[in-house]
Amino acid sequence: MTETTRKTGVSRRTLLKGTAGLAGLAAGSGAITGFPYVMSAEPKVLRYLGTAVNEGDDISKQCLKDTGIKIEYVTATTDDVTKRVMTQPNSFDVLDTEYFSLKKLVPSGNILALDAKKIKEFDNITPVFTKGETPGGKKIGNQGTAPWKVLYLEGRDSKTFAKSATEFVTLIPTVYNADTLGIRPDLIKRPINSWAELLNPEFKGKASILNIPSIGIMDAAMVVEATGKYKYADKGNMTKEEIDLTMKVMTEAKKAGQFRAFWKDFNESVNLMASGETVIQSMWSPAVTKVRSMGIACTFQPLKEGYRSWASGFCVSKGVSGAKLDWAYEFVNWFLSGYAGAYLNRQGYYSAVLSTAKAHMEPYEWAYWMEGKPAEKDIKAPDGSLLEKAGAVRDGGSYEDRMGGVACWNAVMDENDYMVRKWNEFIAA
């Protein structure tokens, strides 16, 4: 239901044939008559598989304008992206996926590590990814599949992650965020400051959590820790006993009628919150923005236990080579060069290369989104609609405060298989 796939009318094979033919034609005609424009008519097309996070018409239009590369989006849910990489690795060129998926993707051998030396801005990528600390030097929590644990491979075709930096990068980081709970302050009417509130009987029948097992269980773990029931060694890599314990707490709450519904995609979470079916739930930052742009009070509430973070980036399908691979590098380099980063920053996400994004943003925008300062002017969304009036302050404050407050990262556990079965039981209970 949530998957929308845009297909191209041209198959990969005919495209390659066509490209080769055109190139031949260009070479031949160039030698005889010297028409250079035939070369430039060569279609530069990349099929881009990912969730909708990074995919915007504005980004693809700007990319076409700057580089001549036409981006064809193939949009799928996080689970479906992984499934596609496993089962149809030739159905895409560039892959936009999350770091936690790498534990499944890398052993499958279907993705190609990118060469860090060919990425112009690689050394400017925020230390959040490379060192696990903020630019200001705050240490970031490393529970779960933190990006720096899976950023490098030992060799080009290696299926094992390297302990230290190599030139082979699994995913070139693009976008990330620190997630927390969304609340309806107008319906709750008191301060909320702990993950434990999600299971507070006060919100019986008005709470929700997302039904994506690997992420949902992390939120559940944040709640269990916040209530003081248990302290995990690593919330992102639980033992079977820890999974049982976590699911037991959640199941009891579910049986007591705590949850109104579970959600699986962006729009479901927006609808639950906007209609008042729920007042507290796991939420994503742009979903909160969406609710607020409908004129309904909604807060992406910072909590004292910290944030659950995620990050995504680009890699390339194993089948991509030659000119297409060059375009892929060109595209990734373009993506990190500022326009896209500024665009994502204005949506409330964070861009991987801060310096280039900053150059593409107005100082007052940078101050609001990244430095946690009150907005000097009205803050507008990338599409020009009003997001916040002057004077507003971003939930959770500055980049340093938010990313510095990350407690754990979205993860795939060693006991993933067992966890999924237990999660199913929780949903069915």
Added chain:
Amino acid sequence: MDTSDELLQQASPGFARGSGQTRQKAARLSPSFISWLQAGPMMLVFLAFFLIPLVFVVIVSFWDYNEYQLLPAFSGRGYTDTFEGCIAQLPQLCTIGKTYLKTLKLCFMVWAITLFIGFWVAYFLAFHIKSKTWQMGLSLLCTIPFWTSNVIRMIAWIPLLGRNGLVNSGLLKVGVIDQPVEWLLYSEFSVVLALVHLFTFFMVVPIFNSMVRIDKSLIEAAYDAGATGFQTLVNVIIPLAKPGIVIGSIFVITIVMGDFITIGVMGGQQIAAAGKIIETRLNALQFPAAAANAVILLAITFLIITMMSRIVDIRKEL
């Protein structure tokens, strides 16, 4: 077989007028060959898009798997994982058992309600509307909801049934309730309601189809013989409408048994259904386990349909 013989007979005058060569060729085409030829295209489609994929599903359900790939070695893990811990819990039903039972329960409720509504709608169309034009017009009217997508018709219930929805705010205003009714949405009630809304039409059409074919003189004869309306219904109309009832039931049961989207959306993702298990397994890349569940679901559905076709021999009745 009958049709092919008829076709041959219809064709033979043409052959007789044709040259001797054609007649010889025609003679060599045996009737059974022509039957195969006629059934062939459908058979190929059936083979390519149903039977072969089904065989693959069964084969894959016996493979082993890990986090990121299928391991083509014989293994019952798809099945044993599915029923893990079920025997140990025995007096109590395990989750998977509960899930299948819940699916059956929802299926039965939807079947019973759609049958009841569908039967009377069809009855009204077939016996109370005398003019053929009106019959056509009204049955076309029944299809209008189908001009919008399934998903939209389903989601349209949400603003109606929600905590601050139309029904609740209406009831609050009238003063029937002083607290919004919670069970209207994200409950078994809303699931059954949406499914009935979506699938009653699949009952109406086949039942109506059987009913219009009932010879009206049979009903007159029953009336003349002094049968009451109820006796006519039970002894004449229902037996003659049975094929339609069974076909409609097969439609509804197969759709509801496999449904997970309606149950997911209307149940707030809190009600598990057999189809949901398959979806979750697929999302976790556990294809053999998903296939095993698909085989189990198929077996259960097949069993129900076999039982139904025991009651009525559809082929004979048609």
